Amino acid sequence: MGDVQAPAARQAVERRSRLLPAEPLAPLVVVDEVRRRSAVHIWFDLADRRHGASSPPRTIEPPTAPGRQGRTSPRRGRRSGPSPLDRAGRARQGGGVERVADLPHGRRLVVRPVSLDDLDALLELYQHLSTDDLHLRFFSAFRPSRSWLEDWITAQTERGHGLVAELHEPHGPSRIVGDAGYVLLDDGSGELAITIEPSCRGWLGPYLLDALAVDAAERGVPTLQAEILTENRRMLSMVRFREYATLGHGDWTTVRVAIATTRETPVWLGAHTRPRLLVEATGGRWRATEPAQDAGYDVVVCPGPRPGRRGACPMLEGRPCPLADDADAIVVALPLDGPGGDLARGHEAAQRGIPVLVTVAPEPGTGDPPPLPEGIDPDRITTERNPQKLIAILDHLTAGASVSDRSGPAPEPDVVVPPAVPGPAEAAGPEG
Ligand SMILES: CC(C)(COP(=O)(O)OP(=O)(O)OC[C@H]1O[C@@H](n2cnc3c(N)ncnc32)[C@H](O)[C@@H]1OP(=O)(O)O)[C@@H](O)C(=O)NCCC(=O)NCCS
Structure with missing residues (x-):
């Protein structure tokens, strides 16, 4: 063919x-x-x-x-x-x-x-x-x-x-x-x-x-993978009905999904040779997925809890999440006044020693972080929206991670840490 x-x-x-x-x-x-x-x-x-x-x-x-x-x-x-x-x-x-x-x-x-x-x-x-x-x-x-x-x-x-x-x-x-x-x-x-x-x-x-x-x-076989055209509504609906995560968007005309074959979340696949980055983002879409992959991370993007989907997010039900437990860093890019807040608090409370970075949309005009709900560590909040700068922050956070075999080119470290420093207000919206 x-x-x-x-x-x-x-x-x-x-x-x-x-x-x-x-x-x-x-x-x-x-x-x-x-x-x-x-x-x-x-x-x-x-x-x-x-x-x-x-x-x-x-x-x-x-x-x-x-x-x-x-x-x-x-x-x-x-x-x-x-x-x-x-x-x-x-x-x-x-x-x-x-x-x-x-x-x-x-x-x-x-x-x-x-x-x-x-x-x-x-x-x-x-x-x-x-x-x-x-x-x-x-x-x-x-x-x-x-x-x-x-x-x-x-x-x-x-x-x-x-x-x-x-x-x-x-x-x-x-x-x-x-x-x-x-x-x-x-x-x-x-x-x-x-x-x-x-x-x-x-x-x-x-x-x-x-x-x-x-x-x-x-x-x-814990996971099935599929490359799906983003225009394939039926197939995407079918996948979203199951426990799934996205593994990348290619050129954004396709999306690569991982579907759990059980009722649990998908699991990390393959050997743990690259730092693993779990991202919680609306619809399983995160703007920095491909740059992070290029920088050497294994990236899995979870759509977070979805209405009417009991059991879709073990974190929020006090059950272990295999993706979170085996991650080297977690990014929460969901709205903090919705499920993002619960997830950010949940990941922090789990105290796995895994750094949790929370990305928020900056306040219009000031570029400052929005008022933060209680229980979220302000040191972990960033308004940074530039993918390369976000990755540099993650590199800093994961510097001590045991896995360091990054096959991709290292990003230019042109960003200042700590991550609480607000970045330029490039775009608005909850997605990270
Ligand atoms: C994609 C394809 C396999 C889906 O099969 P289908 O029988 O058409 O699927 P359905 O329309 O019944 O499934 C999707 C719907 O079922 C619902 N659904 C999925 N699982 C469900 C479940 N367990 N219980 C209740 N509803 C469910 C979804 O919500 C969705 O509803 P919506 O379309 O109203 O939003 C089929 O359309 C097809 O062969 N397409 C052409 C080839 C193709 O695209 N293949 C996939 C390539 S990656």
Whole structure:
């Protein structure tokens, strides 16, 4: 697909083609039956809401033992599969559970691991996608060929995991209406891709992503990553519904997201060779992400607590946050009179010895910091908005951090510390 792809798409494919880590992945997460069932129920709630279905009797096959490869027909009833393999073995073999659900009007949905037997049906799915859909999925008008799909299926089964959603009509042939899978990256996360047939959008995507996340968690993959066009509203909405963080914005036409495969926050990925910077910023967008990465930091941007999302921010619920606990510095760039204040206080109170920098919008006219809510250390507040100067402040704060292997060029230290010194009032607004 090389010549027909935009550079961003080519990079994404290159990332997907990386090999498995040398050692099997350790199981990090055990997902119990209750959680698996809840994923299915969420989906039924969605399907009913979207289609106003009159809820005929439905049966759900709870996940059972790992399935065999190569089936294309639906399986009814609980199966007694082969003995469960160890998790790493299952991941390598691409095995997994099968979910079967009766839909309204006699239709049946089967979600099962992908195999090379699905090649023709997948070709059919992709042949009927519009140019707009191809653009959202591949960042170009690239239409997958048979050999490309063969490679994609092989990559999932050998170096990751993939699911297809197969729709069975009561009196007609079945067809594949959804394709979701990941290929493992060197850092232990999975590079995610997902496509839903237009007629099944509005309900199937979240379910298929949930199913893939559950399978990934069972295989010890804590995080899925995806490069998403910022214009891809549906995909972004779907991601925001889960626990996620952003890893960068590229040229701002795309965003790279990390999605937790459990209900917890994403975790730091890869070896801790660069200083880790956790940023709490509205919508997961922080102006200094790329400059900080260039300066040698690993940066993860959390969107902070979101309305109606219980459990989205462990910090505010007194639970450990794996991102905060393993960071070398934290920047809170959320409004202090909202969740930013609680987070800044929470991070300070946690007393992990990790420096916390709070960025605030300067007061119009004076450029001074705004009145600070109680409990926030004024020495940690900065009104600095220039990314390079912010990074210089962070360099100062993290000077004692144990990790010092910064591969990027060092920024010019043209800023004065301590960080409480107000910077030029370049722009207003709460974002840091
Ligand atoms: C992106 C894509 C996979 C999403 O699948 P979908 O079935 O269309 O997804 P939906 O529209 O149902 O999901 C998004 C919505 O579900 C909601 N949602 C997500 N998870 C949910 C859950 N567990 N419970 C309730 N609602 C949920 C979101 O709020 C969002 O609602 P909104 O659109 O009203 O804001 C699909 O549109 C597609 O194939 N697009 C083309 C290819 C593509 O873009 N692939 C991704 C490349 S990175």
